[in-house]
Amino acid sequence: MNRKLVLLLSLLYVAFMAYLFFHYRSTEESFKSTVAIGGMVCGAVPFLLALFTKLQFNLPIVISYLLFLVGSQYFGSILGWYGLGWWDTFMHFLSGAILAFSGIALYERLVHRDAEVEISPWIIFLFTLSFAAFGGVLWEIYEFSSDQFFDMTLQGGGNDDTMIDLISDTGGGLIIALWSGVRTKIKLKNKQEYPQLT
Template sequence: MKTKRNYGFNDYFELFLYALAVICSIYFLIRGDMQRTLQPILIILVLTFIKVLINKSRIPISTGLRFSVLAFIFVTMFFANEFKGYSFIPYLDKIEHLSSGVILFYIGSLILELINKNETNKLNVKTIILFSLFFAIAMAGVWEIYEFTTDRLFGLRSQNNSLVDTMGDIICGSIGAIFTSIYAYKNFKVNFKVSSEVIGDSDNL
């Protein structure tokens, strides 16, 4: 007998993003704005790809990580691009980098769990927190290396040829990771896996 699934906040949030994407696509299609018509379709593809990837790989995604990814998609793909948030929200780019630090911290925790599998609960709490924190900070730097490389190779202006912009992005990502590490450390409970302890219970899709 198939058990009835209990829907949580993330499930409804994801459904909201799907519905919003459909509404936006239809609305901008009627208005003749093809770029903003196709953007929601891309969002639907991204959401679907993530869902299929997680289901097929059976990666234990936590509630916190799933929410962070969905929120990041909403801010970057909907608010910033579809609704032109960059034009009226100062430092929106920095807000995105702050939230990316949160996601990268969660991903670091997940990677550590996958590497250690059933041995994660034997790791020291500080080891888990510090690994996730340093992973997030390192990835913030790697992203800026990627932007620098594409700017140089393809003549883009992702970094605006500015060291201040680059360092600001890294600092924002690091701050997001630091605050997440503090939250995670305070909510850490003994004798549970890192996916439950650090970033919430596993969120089945």
């Protein structure tokens, strides 16, 4: 079911961006039509992964990813909400939270269930927070590189913009990391008190 839903949601997003591409191309708005092409490519990623791999999808992460694309590409770039100032900060906060959820999903796939009893909730907290912060750092490297090599202005505010973005990424990741640490602590306590339920 998850795979079919991922295919459907991705196709809907790609179709929406394709419609926007043709619409903005007909009105000769090249920036918006270029963003729509990027939207089609980004929206196709979950579709192609679902179609050509045997990955098990974490549906909340895929939905969050597509909502992030809507927020950044459609609202932010096409409708111009990045000009509001706070929208970029909000999107970085949201991406930090999404990356943290991705870190949790990665951790749960990599660590054997029997080993979870031996792992401190602090390790899960630190892994989740670090995963989100590292994703933010990679994005800022991308922005810096694009500005340097392709004469773009992704870091419009220079160092201030970079630091606000990194703080926002870390803030979003911190909230989810705290939640994951507390959730793990509760799960461990329940396993110790009620071993027959596990």
